[in-house]
Amino acid sequence: MNVLTATRNGARFLMLGSGTALLALPLFWLVVCVTLLSLAGIGLPLISPVTRLVRRLSGWQRRRLGMPAPPYLPLEGPLPTRVRAAVGDPATPREVLWLLAHGLTGIVLGFLALGLPLAGLNAATLPLWWRLTPGSPPSVLGYAVDSWPLALTGPFVAVGYLGVACLVLPTAAGLSERLSRSLLKPLGRVRLAQQVAMLTAARASALEAHAQELRRIERTLHDGTQNRLVAVVMHLGMLERALAAAPESTRQMAGRAQEAASDALVNLRDAIRAIHPPVLTEHGLDGALAALAARSPVPCTVETADFPRLPAAVEAAAYFTAAEALTNVAKHSHAGKAVVRVYLDGGLLTIEIEDDGVGGAQGGTGSGLTGIDHRAAAFGGRSTLTSPPGGPTVLKVELPCGL
Amino acid sequence: MRVVIAEDDALLREGLVLLLAAEGIEVLDAVDNAADLLAVVSAKAPDALIVDVRLPPDFRDEGLRAAIEARRMRPGLPVLVLSSYVEDTYASALLSEGGVGVGYLLKERVGKVQSFLDALHRVAGGGTAIDPEVIAQLLVRRRAGDPLHALTAREREVLALMAEGLSNTDLSERLVISEGAVNKHIRNIFAKLGLQPSDSGHRRVLAVLAYLRA
Numbered sequence: 001m002n003v004l005t006a007t008r009n010g011a012r013f014l015m016l017g018s019g020t021a022l023l024a025l026p027l028f029w030l031v032v033c034v035t036l037l038s039l040a041g042i043g044l045p046l047i048s049p050v051t052r053l054v055r056r057l058s059g060w061q062r063r064r065l066g067m068p069a070p071p072y073l074p075l076e077g078p079l080p081t082r083v084r085a086a087v088g089d090p091a092t093p094r095e096v097l098w099l100l101a102h103g104l105t106g107i108v109l110g111f112l113a114l115g116l117p118l119a120g121l122n123a124a125t126l127p128l129w130w131r132l133t134p135g136s137p138p139s140v141l142g143y144a145v146d147s148w149p150l151a152l153t154g155p156f157v158a159v160g161y162l163g164v165a166c167l168v169l170p171t172a173a174g175l176s177e178r179l180s181r182s183l184l185k186p187l188g189r190v191r192l193a194q195q196v197a198m199l200t201a202a203r204a205s206a207l208e209a210h211a212q213e214l215r216r217i218e219r220t221l222h223d224g225t226q227n228r229l230v231a232v233v234m235h236l237g238m239l240e241r242a243l244a245a246a247p248e249s250t251r252q253m254a255g256r257a258q259e260a261a262s263d264a265l266v267n268l269r270d271a272i273r274a275i276h277p278p279v280l281t282e283h284g285l286d287g288a289l290a291a292l293a294a295r296s297p298v299p300c301t302v303e304t305a306d307f308p309r310l311p312a313a314v315e316a317a318a319y320f321t322a323a324e325a326l327t328n329v330a331k332h333s334h335a336g337k338a339v340v341r342v343y344l345d346g347g348l349l350t351i352e353i354e355d356d357g358v359g360g361a362q363g364g365t366g367s368g369l370t371g372i373d374h375r376a377a378a379f380g381g382r383s384t385l386t387s388p389p390g391g392p393t394v395l396k397v398e399l400p401c402g403l
Numbered sequence: 404m405r406v407v408i409a410e411d412d413a414l415l416r417e418g419l420v421l422l423l424a425a426e427g428i429e430v431l432d433a434v435d436n437a438a439d440l441l442a443v444v445s446a447k448a449p450d451a452l453i454v455d456v457r458l459p460p461d462f463r464d465e466g467l468r469a470a471i472e473a474r475r476m477r478p479g480l481p482v483l484v485l486s487s488y489v490e491d492t493y494a495s496a497l498l499s500e501g502g503v504g505v506g507y508l509l510k511e512r513v514g515k516v517q518s519f520l521d522a523l524h525r526v527a528g529g530g531t532a533i534d535p536e537v538i539a540q541l542l543v544r545r546r547a548g549d550p551l552h553a554l555t556a557r558e559r560e561v562l563a564l565m566a567e568g569l570s571n572t573d574l575s576e577r578l579v580i581s582e583g584a585v586n587k588h589i590r591n592i593f594a595k596l597g598l599q600p601s602d603s604g605h606r607r608v609l610a611v612l613a614y615l616r617a
Contacts, residue, residue, distance in 0.1 A: 219462070226487050227412040233514035234418045238425065241516050258514055265511050269488050279490050282463045291492045295540050 007166045010173030011113040017102070017176055018110020020061055025103030027053060031096050044083055048075045051086035058095045061102070061180050070186040071194035090190050098183035105179065109172050116169065120161035126154025200347075203380070203400070204311065211312030214276040221272050229268065232261045276316055285315045289340055292323055297330040298355065300338040307344040314401050317379055318342065318351050321372050321397050325353040328368045333357025333393060348381075349399045359391035372397060404527055407449040408433040409440040409466060410485075411458050419453065419513065426520055435459070437469035444473045444480070451527040455510070456486040456493070467493065479503055481527045485510045491540040494533055495616060498609070506532035506568075521573065531568035531608045538566045541615040553595050561588040566611045 027050075034050050037043025052075060059069060073085035086092060123140055130138055130151040137146040145151050186194065236258040243251050272278065280288045286304040293300035309315070322340050329338050335357030342351050363369035363385055372395070376383040379399045387393040406428060410416040413435070420430045432443045437458050444452070452473060458465040470482040481504035484497060494507045506526040512534065513519050522532035542551070542563065554562065557578075564574055571589075575582045589607075593600045598610055 222457075222487055223412070223462070227415055227510075230487070230510045230513070231412075231414045231418055233511045234415070234422065237514035237516040237519075238418075238422050241425070262511055262514065272488070278488055279492075283492070287492070291490050294491060295543055297543055 003166050003170075006170040010169035010171075011117060011165070013173040014106075014109045014113035014169065014176060016064070017106045017173075018113070020057060021103050021106025021110060023057055024099040024106065027057060028096065028099035028103055031099065045079065047086045048079075048082040051075060051089075051092060054092070054095050054099065058091075058098065058184055061098075062184055065177060065181060065184070067181065067184060070184075070190065071197065090187060094183050098180065101179055101183065102176075105176060109176055112172065113169055116161055116165040120158045120165065122158075123154045123161060124158035126157075127151045130154075207311035207313045207401075214312055214316065215281065218272055218276045218278065218281070221268060221275075222278070226265065226268055226272075229261050229265050233258055233265065236261065276312065277319060280312070280315050280319055284309060285318055285342065288315075288319050289322055289342065292319070292326065293340060296326045296338065298326070298333070298335050298338050300326060300329075300340060302340045302342070304342045305344070307349075310344075310349060310401050314349060314379065314399055317375050317399055318349055318397075321351050321375060321383075321399075322353060324368045324372055325351075325395050328361070329353065329355045329357065329393075332361065333359075333391075335391075335393075344401070347401050349401050351397045351399070352394060354392055354394045357391050357393060358389075359387045359393050360389045361385060361387035361393050369395070404450045404524070405429045405431050405448075406451045406453055406523075406527075407431050407440065407443050407447070408453045409435070409437065409458060409469065410453075410455045411435045411462075412455075415455075415510070422513065422516065426516070428520075428523075437465045440466075440469050441473060441476070445476055448477075449480070451481040451483060451504075451523065453483045453485065453523070456484055464493070467496065471497070479529070481529065482506065483508065483523055483526045483532065485513070489534045489536050489540075491537050491616070494537045498531075498612060504529045504531075507537065508532060508534045509536060522568070525568055525570075530570070531612075533567050533612070535563065535567055538563045538615070541566070541612075550596050554592060558588055558592050558595075561585065562592050562611065565589065565592075565608065566615060568608050 030050055031054065034043045034046045038047060055072060062069060070091045072091060073089045075082050075085050077085075126138070126140060126145060127148075130145050137144050139145060140150075140154060140157055143150060145154075236254050240251055240254045240258070243254060277288060279291050283291070286302065289302045289304065293302045310318075322342075326338060326340070329335055333355045335355035338353065338355040340351070340353050342349070344350075361369070363373060369383075369385060373383050376397050376399060381397060381399040383395065383397040385393070385395050406423065408416060408419050408423075408430060410419060410433070416433050416435065420433050423430050431447050431449050434440050434443060435458070440452070440454065443449070452470060454466045454470045456464055456466045458469065467484060470484055474480050474482060482497075483506035485508055486493070487510055489507065489509055497505050497507055504526050506522055508519075508522060512522070526532050542559070551559070551562075560578065561574060564577060569577065571582055571585050574585045578585070590600060592598075596614060598614060
């Protein structure tokens with residue numbers, strides 16, 4: 001029973017496979033033609049549509065086998081980009097090879113899968129119809145069936161066919177499947193690269209979403225809450241002026257209301273700065289760091305190389321790291337000067353804060369360094385502190401940018 | 404005095420118009436974006452501009468840049484820039500354009516109507532009005548051995564107010580001391596900081612600001 005099910009499944013698999021094989025072989029020759037035409041210089045525009053066809057057919061087979069689609073290079077953009085993507089994709093040569101291998105074996109195996117059951121059926125029913133054929137008698141296994149004894153061997157021959165089918169078809173189907181799988185699955189390094197690319201993209205989009213959220217909150221607080229409060233303060237000021245003739249106590253009330261609103265504004269400004277410093281949005285990381293350095297009690301210089309705008313969350317993390325580090329320097333280092341260095345190397349943003357103070361700094365609970373550690377870790381980065389007694393102290397924080 | 408206002412928040416814009424009108428200051432126009440501001444400046448001849456730093460479309464520093472542009476069109480045109488928060492670096496951007504008739508204040512200073520009007524008049528008269536918070540930021544950063552440490556508390560106070568752009572008369576009113584006492588403090592400050600004692604007025608403010616920003 002088990003054998004029969006396996007045989008039936010194998011036959012079905014091979015028969016359906018012959019369908020793709022019938023398409024695969026012409027497509028293989030089309031690929032060969034386009035390759036030759038491209039070498040002659042006129043086939044280039046055909047490369048990406050043909051690659052699309054190859055990918056589609058491979059995609060059918062992958063779906064049949066329950067395999068995921070590989071990380072194709074997208075066939076988009078100007079012609080040279082598309083050609084590079086089609087030719088340079090590591091999946092392309094393997095898929096073309098699959099076209100040939102599957103095309104050749106698939107058709108043969110498909111015939112086998114269709115032919116063995118048909119031949120079996122033919123033989124099994126032989127006693128029913130051998131006399132009905134007009135003209136020459138039917139033949140089975142090369143013998144002309146022209147007598148009852150011969151005709152009655154038909155069912156036994158059919159059992160033989162069934163035995164052969166049970167022996168051959170499951171194995172053939174397994175081999176055909178393994179052939180397709182091995183050629184259509186992405187190489188190990190490609191899979192890893194795909195995962196890295198996916199994770200990088202996910203991180204970038206998460207960072208970007210986070211950044212947009214920060215900007216939205218900042219904008220809401222800034223244009224909504226802050227401006228409303230300023231309006232309150234302003235109108236209370238006008239009220240105070242208009243009340244010139246009113247009793248002192250009334251004017252005091254207006255004044256107190258104004259003070260309360262002013263305090264709220266100061267708090268709100270601090271909150272906005274803590275969420276996402278406006279100076280970052282407007283002047284970028286280097287501008288914001290320059291402003292930070294200018295405000296540092298310990299004279300501080302900033303050294304930055306030119307780099308593009310980074311995801312807002314990373315810029316903010318770098319900014320807050322530098323801010324906390326400089327606060328630590330001012331509190332504990334007794335330094336005469338500090339340097340903030342920022343550079344971008346291969347998607348990794350490094351912030352280095354060095355001071356010429358007494359050294360001996362230690363990370364640990366309660367120190368500002370813990371916060372810096374946590375922030376770096378939250379971004380998949382890390383921080384290292386070197387602070388021998390006598391200094392200098394160098395805090396180095398690396399943040400991946402999702403670029 | 405005839406002023407033009409650029410502020411994108413309708414409530415604030417109308418409030419400002421109301422406030423200035425009540426104080427007898429003519430508002431030529433009140434616009435909500437930088438392009439309209441520049442159009443008004445070239446069409447009419449305002450005595451001063453009051454400009455919000457953040458204006459559409461990007462809400463970054465369009466207002467600040469429009470103010471600087473307006474001063475290119477009409478050199479010396481007094482500009483009072485209002486902002487929801489202040490950064491000493493932005494003040495530097497304004498002051499580096501010459502610094503005559505320039506103001507940079509937190510928006511909410513408008514609520515202290517009298518001192519806001521004083522600041523506006525000072526700027527319109529070619530003076531300076533720098534927000535106390537900017538001065539505070541500038542005063543934080545001091546190295547060991549800085550001559551500023553030699554100043555008395557009172558002298559630091561005088562220095563901060565002077566940096567904001569207040570005149571001697573303003574100073575004596577604010578600190579409730581005689582103008583003679585103010586003069587004495589200022590002489591002492593200049594001596595301690597090693598600055599050339601310049602005449603009262605704008606150049607003195609710039610000298611002090613330049614010292615603080617150095």
